Amino acid sequence: MELVASNKVVGGWHKRYRHASETTHCNMTFAIFLPEAVNKGNKVPVLYWLSGLTCTDENFMQKAGAFKLANELGIAIVAPDTSPRGDDVADDAKGSYDFGLGAGFYVNATMPPYKTHYQMYDYIASELPKLVQAHFPVTTQQAISGHSMGGHGALVIGMRNAQSYSSISAFSPICNPMQCPWGVKAFTGYLGIDTKQWQQYDATALMLNQQFDAQTPILIDQGDADNFLEEQLQPWSLQKAAEQVNYPFVLNMREGYDHSYFFISSFIDEHLRFHAKHF
Numbered sequence: 001m002e003l004v005a006s007n008k009v010v011g012g013w014h015k016r017y018r019h020a021s022e023t024t025h026c027n028m029t030f031a032i033f034l035p036e037a038v039n040k041g042n043k044v045p046v047l048y049w050l051s052g053l054t055c056t057d058e059n060f061m062q063k064a065g066a067f068k069l070a071n072e073l074g075i076a077i078v079a080p081d082t083s084p085r086g087d088d089v090a091d092d093a094k095g096s097y098d099f100g101l102g103a104g105f106y107v108n109a110t111m112p113p114y115k116t117h118y119q120m121y122d123y124i125a126s127e128l129p130k131l132v133q134a135h136f137p138v139t140t141q142q143a144i145s146g147h148s149m150g151g152h153g154a155l156v157i158g159m160r161n162a163q164s165y166s167s168i169s170a171f172s173p174i175c176n177p178m179q180c181p182w183g184v185k186a187f188t189g190y191l192g193i194d195t196k197q198w199q200q201y202d203a204t205a206l207m208l209n210q211q212f213d214a215q216t217p218i219l220i221d222q223g224d225a226d227n228f229l230e231e232q233l234q235p236w237s238l239q240k241a242a243e244q245v246n247y248p249f250v251l252n253m254r255e256g257y258d259h260s261y262f263f264i265s266s267f268i269d270e271h272l273r274f275h276a277k278h279f
């Protein structure tokens with residue numbers, strides 16, 4: 001692993017690392033916030049944050065305002081990139097913002113030319129946690145959260161790996177990607193046209209067909225002034241599914257808030273406290 005940047009913040013550290021990934025077959029960059037508790041030799045639990053379309057590891061770290069409370073609560077935060085990157089990584093032919101680079105959708109692609117590098121599900125669920133466990137003073141306690149496309153990733157990876165995460169949260173997540181334009185475009189491109197393959201990456205479908213050994217609590221915050229709410233995000237589909245199967249699920253609708261990091265920074269403290277309670 002190569003250290004790319006290191007900055008002291010609120011008594012702890014924000015660091016960026018680059019490493020050769022055996023899962024995505026390219027160099028991946030991630031950021032980690034380490035609270036000051038680790039300076040005294042303590043191990044701390046980890047919150048994984050998955051960002052949305054067009055993001056890198058930097059958006060959350062620079063805009064969410066999470067460090068002060070994460071430091072107080074003694075939580076490390078890991079923010080990975082949103083797709084593989086590099087000269088030989090296939091992108092959308094039109095260079096669009098919602099597919100290809102910056103838009104990996106946290107799936108394991110099965111379609112050429114994407115399947116070589118776009119293995120973001122395995123990267124987030126397996127390779128990255130192992131790397132973090134091996135190189136940083138963290139406990140085995142993990143939680144997962146994210147925004148929009150990253151909220152979809154957090155829901156799917158959290159629900160499918162209940163043994164690995166004690167709680168799941170999301171801001172403005174894509175809740176039923178099989179039924180929205182962003183999801184249909186991504187799943188067709190990465191997974192092909194067999195919609196049976198899509199179900200394993202759709203939080204609402206997973207909720208309805210769930211055969212999980214545990215019910216990891218889910219917290220969602222959603223702004224009602226979000227431009228993407230009706231067409232892309234559809235939190236009510238997931239809420240209805242959760243009610244049907246009696247799953248521990250809270251959806252907070254927030255009046256006047258949009259899809260931006262202004263919204264995330266307004267409620268990130270509630271999410272950090274939610275995860276701290278379940279570690």
Ligand SMILES: N[C@@H](CCC(=O)N[C@@H](CSC=O)C(=O)NCC(=O)O)C(=O)O
Nearest residue numbers: 052053054055059097147148149150261
């Ligand atoms: N057309 C817009 C869309 C990009 C956008 O809104 N990205 C969001 C995530 S959307 C769902 O995954 C985001 O987090 N942007 C980065 C940020 O720092 O705000 C565009 O191209 O800008």
